[in-house]
Amino acid sequence: xxxxxxxxxxxxxxxxxxxxxxxxxxxxxxxxxxxxxxxxxxxxxxxxxxxxxxxxxxxxxxxxxxxxxxxxxxxxxxxxxxxxxxxxxxxxxxxxxxxxxxxxxxxxxxxxxxxxxxxxxxxxxxxxxxxxxxxxxxxxxxxxxxxxxxxxxxxxxxxxxxxxxxxxxxxxxxxxxxxxxxxxxxxxxxxxxxxxxxxxxxxxxxxxxxxxxxxxxxxxxxxxxxxxxxxxxxxxxxxxxxxxxxxxxxxxxxxxxxxxxxxxxxxxxxxxxxxxxxxxxxxxxxxxxxxxxxxxxxxxxxxxxxxxxxxxxxxxxxxxxxxxxxxxxxxxxxxxxxxxxxxxxxxxxxxxxxxxxxxxxxxxxxxxxxxxxxxxxxxxxxxxxxxxxxxxxxxxxxxxxxxxxxxxxxxxx
Ligand code: HEM
Numbered sequence: 001x002x003x004x005x006x007x008x009x010x011x012x013x014x015x016x017x018x019x020x021x022x023x024x025x026x027x028x029x030x031x032x033x034x035x036x037x038x039x040x041x042x043x044x045x046x047x048x049x050x051x052x053x054x055x056x057x058x059x060x061x062x063x064x065x066x067x068x069x070x071x072x073x074x075x076x077x078x079x080x081x082x083x084x085x086x087x088x089x090x091x092x093x094x095x096x097x098x099x100x101x102x103x104x105x106x107x108x109x110x111x112x113x114x115x116x117x118x119x120x121x122x123x124x125x126x127x128x129x130x131x132x133x134x135x136x137x138x139x140x141x142x143x144x145x146x147x148x149x150x151x152x153x154x155x156x157x158x159x160x161x162x163x164x165x166x167x168x169x170x171x172x173x174x175x176x177x178x179x180x181x182x183x184x185x186x187x188x189x190x191x192x193x194x195x196x197x198x199x200x201x202x203x204x205x206x207x208x209x210x211x212x213x214x215x216x217x218x219x220x221x222x223x224x225x226x227x228x229x230x231x232x233x234x235x236x237x238x239x240x241x242x243x244x245x246x247x248x249x250x251x252x253x254x255x256x257x258x259x260x261x262x263x264x265x266x267x268x269x270x271x272x273x274x275x276x277x278x279x280x281x282x283x284x285x286x287x288x289x290x291x292x293x294x295x296x297x298x299x300x301x302x303x304x305x306x307x308x309x310x311x312x313x314x315x316x317x318x319x320x321x322x323x324x325x326x327x328x329x330x331x332x333x334x335x336x337x338x339x340x341x342x343x344x345x346x347x348x349x350x351x352x353x354x355x356x357x358x359x360x361x362x363x364x365x366x367x368x369x370x371x372x373x374x375x376x377x378x379x380x381x382x383x384x385x386x387x388x389x390x391x392x393x394x395x396x397x398x399x400x401x402x403x404x405x406x407x408x409x410x411x412x413x
Contacts, residue, residue, distance in 0.1 A: 007035070032312075039319070083240055088300070136409070158216055171200070179395045252365065260288050290347055298321065325350075334347075390403055
C-alpha cells in the first residue's frame with residue numbers, strides 16, 4: 001500500500017468510525033510527501049515542533065498557486081469575501097486580533113469569565129436532561145451534545161438562541177469546506193462556504209450594530225465598544241472574529257461530548273467510576289481529547305521556508321497537514337496509547353493544537369464537557385448504546401457521531 005493511498009483511506013468515509021489503525025501505519029514515516037505535494041506529519045514530536053515553528057504559516061495567502069494541483073488539494077481555509085479571521089493569520093496580525101478578542105473572555109482582563117459560567121452551564125445541562133423525562137431512548141447528539149454548546153456560545157456572544165436554525169445552515173456550509181476529500185465536490189463546497197460565511201458575516205454585522213447602540217454583557221458588545229482608540233477591533237474585524245467564535249464554539253464541543261458518551265459506554269467501568277467520583281471528570285476529559293479528539297487534523301498550514309525535519313525537507317510553499325489525532329496516539333510519547341486511561345499521567349495531548357493558535361476556547365470547552373459528562377453519568381440509569389459504531393459525520397477534520405442513540409431505564413433527579 002502506498003502512503004498516498006493511506007491518506008486517501010483516512011479521508012474515506014468508510015474509515016471514519018476507526019481511523020486509528022491507519023494513523024499507526026502513517027506514523028511509520030513521521031513526515032511523508034503525499035499526492036498533490038501535501039506533506040503529512042503524523043508523529044508527536046514533529047507535530048509539536050511544527051506547531052511552534054514560525055516557518056509554517058496559517059495564512060492562505062502564502063500558499064503557492066500550484067500547490068494542491070494534484071489529486072489531494074489544499075483545503076480552502078476560509079473561502080470567503082470576508083478577510084480571514086485570526087485562525088487564518090500569522091503573527092503579528094494574528095496576535096493583535098487574538099489579544100483584543102481575549103479581553104472580554106479571559107486573562108489578563110477578564111480572568112473569571114469562564115469560571116463564573118459554571119452555574120449557568122449546569123442549569124443548561126440540567127434543563128436538557130430534564131427533557132428526557134418519559135423517554136427510554138435519546139439521540140445524544142440532537143437532544144443534548146449539539147443544543148448545549150450552541151446555547152452557551154449564543155449567550156456568550158450575544159446571539160439570539162432562536163436564530164439557531166438560520167446560522168446553523170451557514171455554519172454547516174463553512175465547516176463542510178474543511179473536508180479535504182477531493183472526490184466529494186470540493187469546488188462546490190468551497191463556493192457554498194464562501195457564500196455562507198458572507199451571509200453569516202452580514203447577520204453578525206447587524207447584531208454588532210445593535211449591540212453598539214445598546215450594549216449588553218456579551219462578547220459582541222465588548223468587541224464593538226473597544227477599549228480606547230488604538231485598542232479597538234475595526235467593524236470588519238469584529239465580524240470576522242464573531243464568525244470564528246460562533247463556528248469554533250459550537251462545531252467542536254458537540255463532538256467532544258458525543259465522543260465522550262460513546263467512549264464511556266464502551267468503557268462501563270470508567271462510567272461507573274465517574275458516577276461515584278465526579279472529580280474524575282477533569283482528567284477524563286483530557287484523556288478524551290487525546291484518545292478521541294474532535295479535531296483530527298490541521299490541514300491548513302504552508303511552509304514559508306525549506307524545513308528539514310525527520311530526514312525530509314519540506315520545501316517552501318508546500319502545504320502541510322498536521323495529523324494531531326495521530327500524534328496524540330504516538331507510542332513514542334504515550335505509553336499504551338490505544339488504551340483509554342482517564343488518569344493517565346503527563347497527558348500533554350494535541351487536542352487543542354499548540355503554539356500561537358492554541359485553542360482560544362479551551363477553558364470553556366473543558367468545563368462544558370466536564371459538566372455534561374458528569375451529569376449524564378449521574379442521571380441516566382443503565383445507559384446503553386443502541387448502535388455501535390454509530391453513524392458518523394462526513395467530515396474527517398471535525399470528527400464525531402452524526403447521531404448517538406442511547407437507551408436507558410431510569411432518569412435520576
Ligand atoms: C472540544 C472543543 C474544542 C476543540 C477540540 C477545539 C480545538 C481547537 C484546535 C485544535 C485549534 C487549533 C487550530 C489551528 O491550529 O489551526 C483551535 C483553535 C481555536 N479555537 Fe478551539 N476547540 C474547541 C472549542 C472551542 C470553543 C468553545 C471556542 C470558542 C469559544 C473555540 C475557539 C477557537 C478559536 C478562536 C481558535 C483559533 C485560535 C487562534 O488562531 O489563535 N474553540 N481549537
